[in-house]
Amino acid sequence: MIEFLQQLLNGLSLGAIYALIALGYTMVYGVLRFINFAHSDVFMVGAFVGYYLGRLVPEGTVWGALVVLAGSMAACAVLGMTIERLAYRPLRGSPTLNVLITAIGVSLLLEYSGQVFFGAAPRNFPPVIPSARISLGGLVLSSNQLIVIFGTCGLMWALRLVVLRTRIGMAMRAVSLNPQAARLVGVNNDVIISFTFGLGSALAGAGGVLYAINYPSIDPLMGVMPGLKAFVCAVLGGIGNIPGAALGGLILGTTETFVGGSSWSTYKDAIAFAVLIVILLVRPGGLLGRPSIEKV
């Protein structure tokens, strides 16, 4: 029972990070209908910005940790908006496939530039947050895991407020529902799409820092697998659906941790994709998504 709870906790903290990355995928898909493959590398850049900032601030202080988190979120937001402006905006209205290939190109560019600038060797993430272990009747809680879980909850709550309670959030929902109609009622689509990229990338940056706190070895290719899995989470919950991304993250994170703890542990990486294929075959719209009807 203790072991079950322990694994559940590990799974929740992994799932929380997947969910943070998945939110960026899902929001971009919502407004532009394409898979932003570069998102997983924005996550990597977030971790590296955190790495450099983390060496500047004093270790183990609360404000230092907040500066690292906020700094990397801001840097990623700028990066995301730049990518959108330079690579995706010129392709607005062209076939999805071209945008998809461009996204793959941007992703490769970030990975290989990362290898040139940061070096391909893994680095140790500085301990920006004091780490402690809390023992609770046999259950070992790491403070980092709790920070990840609560940090994610906080960011999701903030995102929910932005999307549901602000004017710009309303405009985002409008663009996602129908871009033409949104433009007719006076929404500036370019601004909204840029904002969506900024918001999603900021969350990926936060995800990068939180991931690096929990798994403190970072390298330029660290984003590839978490990114793919986060996308699976987004699809699992129903792409374009924000609560769905969170649900997908939790399901995948816990499944993966439980498989990792069993005798099938070497198949851990395949599980995410197996889950994805089953979901798409049974419910192509995702768990919380609505099936779309194709019109001629």
Add this chain to the structure above:
Amino acid sequence: MPRAHQILCVALAACFGVWWFSDRIDPYLLDVITSIGINIILAVSLNLVNGYTGQFSLGHAGFMAIGAYLSGACTIFLGPQWLGPDGGNPWSQGMLFLGALLVGGLSASVAGLLIGIPSLRLKGDYLALVTLGFGEIIRVIFQNTEALGGALGLSPIPAYTNILWTYGFVTLTVFVVVTLTRSTYGRGFLATRDDEIAAEAVGLDTTRYKIVAFVVGAFFAGIAGGLYGHYKQSIYPTGFDFTKSIEIVVMVILGGMGNTLGVILAAILLTALPEVLRPVAEYRMVLYSFLLIVLMLARPQGLFNFRRPGAKPAS
């Protein structure tokens, strides 16, 4: 004899001729030429699925892995029994290799059938993702199969691949894809790509076309995998990951989707480019990805696609 068959015979004869004199070619050049041939098979076969039928597949490396592993296993485990203790003569080795390649190709096409089935329900990004997932699952399975070397890879595979085998199959692949897409039956692939609903309305079984495209594409990817395994002599599961699939997709896109000649040129260019860029090895991949983005922005119809600008791009 139709013109296509004449060209096929001439091309096969040319392969034989080049092979006859291959001793006199610089080994490094021969090495690059063989890699180019294998990449042409991969790109042309993927073009049938992605370019002609419009089903965006990101799992081609998975099919290649199946071909490489199963044909490699055939020559390693069944080879000694077939050839006998003395190692056999070139003819029996050739028969063994042909058999192994066919086993690899056919098993890959069975996998293609399995992946083709979900494509009935999914399209666009979702299909790309499912094929990517299948490719990764295949890789993880090979990584965990101890009988095939697991994470350490499968070796030593006998070096049977030569220029004749490679370019013989290049010719065959190009012949099959070109004649198939130009046949009355094959026009259905293009119809499925251009407008699925209209194709169904005129009575085409689009489901069947998609599956046929996947099965044929996977078959040749399996053959290419077998050639690759018997050329490199040792294969590792990590060599068949998502990046490899992307590499093949880029060749197809660069060549212009559904344009076989362009895809062949792109495969040659992209295989030779890293060799040319060796002096700037560190920045090679940065340059490569940057060129990819610029290309998509500047020439979305493909570098070697010279159809009139108004023609509808494949999507």
